[in-house]
Amino acid sequence: MRLISLLSTLARRGYVILALGGLTLLTGCKKLDFWTMNGHQSTIVVNGPVARSQLGVFLVTCWVTFFIFILVGSVLAYVTLKFRARNESDEHAEPPDQGHGNPLIELSLIGASVLALVIIAVPTLKAIDYTYDVAVEDKANAYEVNASGYQWWFKFEYPSEQITGAGPLVTANELVIPAGRPVRINLRGTDVIHSFWVPKLAGKVDMIPNRGNFLWLKADVPGYYWGQCAEYCGDSHAVMRFRVIALGPKEFNDWLNKQLEPARTVAPATEQPKAHFASYKTEWKRNEAGWSEKFELNPLDAWRAHQEPDVKNENVALILQGRETFKAKTCINCHTVRGHDGSGVNGPNLTHVASRTTIAGGLLENNPEQLARWIRHPEEVKPGNKMFNGVNHMDGYLKFKNGPRDPDVRNITLTESDVTALVAYLSSLK
Numbered sequence: 001m002r003l004i005s006l007l008s009t010l011a012r013r014g015y016v017i018l019a020l021g022g023l024t025l026l027t028g029c030k031k032l033d034f035w036t037m038n039g040h041q042s043t044i045v046v047n048g049p050v051a052r053s054q055l056g057v058f059l060v061t062c063w064v065t066f067f068i069f070i071l072v073g074s075v076l077a078y079v080t081l082k083f084r085a086r087n088e089s090d091e092h093a094e095p096p097d098q099g100h101g102n103p104l105i106e107l108s109l110i111g112a113s114v115l116a117l118v119i120i121a122v123p124t125l126k127a128i129d130y131t132y133d134v135a136v137e138d139k140a141n142a143y144e145v146n147a148s149g150y151q152w153w154f155k156f157e158y159p160s161e162q163i164t165g166a167g168p169l170v171t172a173n174e175l176v177i178p179a180g181r182p183v184r185i186n187l188r189g190t191d192v193i194h195s196f197w198v199p200k201l202a203g204k205v206d207m208i209p210n211r212g213n214f215l216w217l218k219a220d221v222p223g224y225y226w227g228q229c230a231e232y233c234g235d236s237h238a239v240m241r242f243r244v245i246a247l248g249p250k251e252f253n254d255w256l257n258k259q260l261e262p263a264r265t266v267a268p269a270t271e272q273p274k275a276h277f278a279s280y281k282t283e284w285k286r287n288e289a290g291w292s293e294k295f296e297l298n299p300l301d302a303w304r305a306h307q308e309p310d311v312k313n314e315n316v317a318l319i320l321q322g323r324e325t326f327k328a329k330t331c332i333n334c335h336t337v338r339g340h341d342g343s344g345v346n347g348p349n350l351t352h353v354a355s356r357t358t359i360a361g362g363l364l365e366n367n368p369e370q371l372a373r374w375i376r377h378p379e380e381v382k383p384g385n386k387m388f389n390g391v392n393h394m395d396g397y398l399k400f401k402n403g404p405r406d407p408d409v410r411n412i413t414l415t416e417s418d419v420t421a422l423v424a425y426l427s428s429l430k
């Protein structure tokens, strides 16, 4: 009787737990299609051989443990039912003689455990070997890039040997790679340990200061993939993101050639239009950024559409003013716009920043509203960032002098017209 009441209590609680768990899954993961297990950062629906190999190991482990669960669960259910107390005297009876030390059972259990571990170990070792480095026969075809982790963004570098340009090509937060080719990524850390992870392609491997590390990946087809820092690295670790964009051979070369060009300079119109300051209204509370629908429907096409400047709607006078502001407000100390001004390396290289679909370390969509929000209140978007807090013992440029939330007494004040001009300038850097 006691058993039955216990079981029914458990059953009642079980329904509640299941219902709550189900609700959490359904409401919590908007971006995850529950039934197909697909989403931006799904490790179940993958697009490259390295991630597929990692998924294989995961599934082998799942099946082995599932088999053990069914086996042990069935034996438990069987003995629970067979030896249950059937009446009052059964309940108060002395337990039967306890037997242990049967060599046959002991040895078989040890043998079964070893077998289970071997079944898991063989594919695991094969996967470790496969995912460690590009296969020897594929080495000649491998493309090489350097990735460095900073608090809290990623720098990507195309070494001189890979490109026809004179120096290495430096970009940030969006790694563009050739699809269908193995890509070997040298991982470096500059401040603390970060970890490089593109769930649909490969990962995670640590980026460690003063220690070379690498991984390789391959994208089966052209695509737009979400990446994430996977090692706790300070205040804004959770929002340290990036993207990997895989392109076909021709499109990749076109992109590379365009990136190698110095920053785009707008031709001053013969008749200067009067600069007007549209104010970018933004909700700058730190909440979900809100992404355009196009990034859900076809992110790669959205990325492609982002590569060309919107010449017709540009305000040349405002752009030129923004370039002056970029110097005057000392943005050049931390950022480089190759061909224009600045040689700073503390922050991302902004030479072609407008051709990226994201800003603020892959966190915000790169559009005028979000750019204005980021420049105005970086601390609201990414707590602890260096644009706000400073770097190398320098005071933060936008840091408030008298406590938080006193925008009028910053070290460097950006007026609304400064912000508007900066946004216009940065948006012109395709």
Ligand code: CUA
Binding pocket: 149, 150, 152, 193, 194, 195, 229, 230, 231, 232, 233, 234, 236, 237, 238, 240
């Ligand atoms: Cu970088 Cu976490």
